[in-house]
Amino acid sequence: MAENIRKKIAIIGLGRVGSSLARLLVENGIEFIGGFSSTVESSVKAIKKIQAGRVLSIEELKDADAVFVCVQDRNIEKIAKKISFQDFAFENMTFIHCSGSYGLDVLSPISEKGGEIAVFHPLFPFIDFEFSLANIRGAYVGVEGPEWLYSLAKRLGLVPFSLPKNRGKYHLGAVLSSGLLLSLLSYPEEIAKELGIPVEAYLKLAENAIKGAMNFSIMDSITGPWKRGDDEVIKKHLENCSDPILYSRLLRRIREVLRENKH
Ligand SMILES: NC(=O)c1ccc[n+]([C@@H]2O[C@H](COP(=O)([O-])OP(=O)(O)OC[C@H]3O[C@@H](n4cnc5c(N)ncnc54)[C@H](OP(=O)(O)O)[C@@H]3O)[C@@H](O)[C@H]2O)c1
Numbered sequence: 001m002a003e004n005i006r007k008k009i010a011i012i013g014l015g016r017v018g019s020s021l022a023r024l025l026v027e028n029g030i031e032f033i034g035g036f037s038s039t040v041e042s043s044v045k046a047i048k049k050i051q052a053g054r055v056l057s058i059e060e061l062k063d064a065d066a067v068f069v070c071v072q073d074r075n076i077e078k079i080a081k082k083i084s085f086q087d088f089a090f091e092n093m094t095f096i097h098c099s100g101s102y103g104l105d106v107l108s109p110i111s112e113k114g115g116e117i118a119v120f121h122p123l124f125p126f127i128d129f130e131f132s133l134a135n136i137r138g139a140y141v142g143v144e145g146p147e148w149l150y151s152l153a154k155r156l157g158l159v160p161f162s163l164p165k166n167r168g169k170y171h172l173g174a175v176l177s178s179g180l181l182l183s184l185l186s187y188p189e190e191i192a193k194e195l196g197i198p199v200e201a202y203l204k205l206a207e208n209a210i211k212g213a214m215n216f217s218i219m220d221s222i223t224g225p226w227k228r229g230d231d232e233v234i235k236k237h238l239e240n241c242s243d244p245i246l247y248s249r250l251l252r253r254i255r256e257v258l259r260e261n262k263h
Pocket of ligand 1: 012018042071075099124
């Protein structure tokens, strides 16, 4: 059982991640005191959706033990500088950003004032508020920071792990597993539309392929003509493919990894 987290938490940036995280805290019995977005209107709207906490001013963050900075990556440093000018008891506070591509250094204006700084990067696509709350349980979260953040992750139903140093490479892995994977699936979507078959047929296939990889391994779950040596089938794919260069590149990759893994 994860330890009891007695922290008062505030959030700057109640957008996709911030509002879902706030609600998740509330649903797991953690005190969310409130937060703000870039305008009063959007802050009020977010607090209504979260159904807890209140709109805070930057000065009122002093009442929090921990502040999540959930603004767009490009705005984190600007917010960190603004926070560092506040008259806070920094030595008693932790400031955490949620970006997978930035390290701790982006929050250094705060640590220079004595505040603790950390990173908490959920590997989850925050597409929609309700979707996030219904599906986030079991997602992994990359953490760099104090032990209590690992406990918090567990309390929220997440699986924490320590973030590696090379954030550029780490985040590349994340986008290849989400946005870029979906951009690949936009090809079968195009085919489904053209042929008048349900796109869900291909999406279900993709879901089961991932399930296979989770159950066994990626290598053991690869099926297809490259595994059977059906070269005529591959020829037909290339004749029908709207992007044969991409297909050939992926074919080369699949053959390389199968060879390397002696499949
Ligand atoms: N989206 C994901 O799936 C995902 C997953 C993991 C990690 N992350 C990370 O989470 C962080 C937030 O991403 P997001 O997708 O939640 O972004 P988002 O939906 O665009 O939300 C950003 C929020 O920041 C607010 N904001 C911007 N500038 C501000 C300022 N100066 N002061 C106060 N609030 C400000 C915005 O206010 P308004 O509402 O008024 O515009 C908005 O509410 C990023 O670091 C991102 O890399 C995102």
